[in-house]
Amino acid sequence: MNLISKKMEFVFPIAGAVLLALALLMPNAILAYAITLILxxxxxxxxxQGILFLLIYYPLRSFLITVNPALKLLGDVIIVFVFLRIMWNSRNxxxxxxxxxxxxxxxxxxxxVGALSALINDIGMNAIIFQIRAFVITFLLLYVVKRLDITKKDMLNFMYMTVAVVILVLIQGLVEKVSVRSQWMPELWVNRQLSPNNSSRIYGLLNNPNVLAVYLTITALLTYYLRRLTKSSAVRVFLTIILVVMAGVWILTYSRGTWIAFAISLAVYFVFTFNWKLVLKIAAVIAIGFVLVALPATYSAQWVKSNTKVGEIERTGPAEDEGGFAVEKTRIKETFNANTFEKSLTTGRLYVVSKGFEVFKDYPLIGSGFATFGDSAAKSFGSPVYKDYDIGVDIYSDNQYIQIIAQTGIAGVLLFAVFLLGILVLFWKNRHNNPLAIPLLAAMIGIYWCGFIYNIWEDKTFTMYFYIILAGFLACLEPNEKQKI
Known part of the structure; x- marks a missing residue:
């Protein structure tokens, strides 16, 4: 009976995965819409269980909508229906x-503030709604999860599902690497234009090496925590192997920003705990992952490219580099050199920051509004202010803070600061009565760094995990502490 009960806890995610597979095998829009309604x-x-299914959907979303674009709103609709259920439960x-x-x-x-400013500056309602949705849809998970009476079993199911999905992501990522981006990928991805510097990186089913690196960081921490909780020696060994493979694929994303964020979080954690053992364990896993996963995968990819027809594939983008570690070494060495700095200043992140402050100077109080500078809406709909600042139409800020500064001005910056710091204060106040507080506090500071290099609060995979974990933390608080929240 216990086994049957355990399986029933995953009936929705399993059935949902089967329906997703059907939508991929038969990429028909009507079928996708029917599946969306059913789920x-x-x-x-x-x-x-609907929330557990999101752990499958969002990490695979980019792959899913590449094959069947009609699946694009599936996650949004599921979150909305879970939200409606919470509304129904609260009717009394x-x-x-x-x-x-x-x-x-x-x-x-x-x-x-962002919406009001956009309306004042005559931004189209479609673009405003598009950007609000980018911020709000996963934020609703915090609202609903902390009202769902989360139990320890729910948290274990959350971690089990995470491990199951990340195994699929890891296998595909390694196949992608070894096959030189020619297998287990949509044809559109195989032929994608990649710069020589990026062609050596694993993009994975998440379709972005930086997003993949953030995802692997989160899932590695959850896998490690699950390993600590389990009593089975066999399961512990299995999870250790998964962690080593994660470390190897994490290295092969060559996501320098994520590496730095992780180092910052680890340093903060050590300052509060002086836990040398954990630091050494992490270093050991990364080193073993490098030797047993990253190196073999890289040299295998070089051999495949040199000795098979894969090297003759014609792609729509520039020709790839020779292979091996030449590109990888170059990417790491160029992180802080003068050439990289100059490129950033003229066309990269520093250029975007400079332009962002130009916009801020003209709209200091409440900014130029959503969908006007460097966000997903401006990229999709275009921005009416770009021509005034000689900005290319395809600009993406890759810096959450300059986007907020330009779009929402002083008012938005202050409100967003209260949001970020308020969560940090929550962890700090509970550092003595909840063992997760310090790890989450350290992670939060690393997330702050990520905001300088990614539009991280628009990344659905990251925010999904962030808000669910935050809600889980709140569920673990003592009743008297919950009353203060």
């Missing part, structure tokens, strides 16, 4: 619907 209704009746206590922590109110205020 949305199921999420209303099984909200916890409507006041609870409007109960928010200070940092949540600050985030909602930030959204209001």
């Amino acid at each position: 949305a209704l199921a999420a209303f009746f099984l909200p916890k 206590n409507w006041t609870s619907i409007f109960k928010f922590a200070v940092y949540e109110w600050a985030f909602l205020g930030f959204l209001f």
Whole structure:
């Protein structure tokens, strides 16, 4: 009976995975819409399992919508239906619907400022809604998960599902690497234009090496925590192997920003705990992953490219580099050199920061509004202010903070700061009564760094995990502490 009960806890994710496979084998829009409706209704009746399904959907979303674009809104619709279920559950206590922590109110205020400024500056309603959705849809997970009476079993299921999905991501990533981006990928990805510097990086099913690196960092921490909780020696050995493979693929993303963020978080964690053993364990896993996974995969890819027809594949982009570690070494060495700095200043992140402050000077109080500078909406719809600052239409800020500064001005910056710092204060206040507080505090500081180099608060995979984990942390608090939130 226990085994049957355990399987029933994953009936939605398993059935959802089967339906996704069907949508990939038969990439028909009507079928995808029907699957979306079926899973949305199921999420209303099984909200916890609906959230588990999101752990499958969002990491694979880029792959899924490349094969079947009609699956694009599946995650959004499931979250909305889970939200509707929470509304239904609260029908006898409507006041609870409007109960928010200070940092949540600050985030909602930030959204209001960005939308108001955009309306004042005549930005189209479609573009405004598009950007609000980019911020809000996964934020709803914090709202719903902390109202779902999360148990220890739910948290274990969350980690089990994470491990199951990351295994698939790791296998595909290694096949991608060894096959020189020719196998287990949509044809569109195989023929994608990549710069010589990026052709050696694993993009994975997440379709972006930086997003993949962040995802692997999160999943590695959850896998390690699951390993600590399990009592089975065999399972512990299996999870250790997974961690080593994760480390190898993480290295092969060559995501320098994520490496730095992880180092910052680890340093902060060590300052608070002086846990030498954990630091040494992490260093050992990364070293073993490098030797047993990263090196063999790289040299295998070089051999495949030199000795098979893969090297003769015609791609739509520039010719790839020779292979081996030449490109990888160059990427690491160029991180802090003068040439990299000059490129960043003229066309890269520093250029975007410079332009962002130009916009801020003209719109200092509440900014130029959502969908005007470096966000996903401006990239999709175009920005009416770009021509005033001689900015290319395809600019993406790759810096969450300059985007917020330009789009929401002083008001938005202050509100977003309250949001970020409010969560940090939450972890700090509970550092003595919750063992997860210090690790999450350290991770939060690393996330702050990520905001300088990614539009991380628009990344659905990261924010999905962040808000679910934050809600899980809140569920672990003592009743008297919950009353303060």
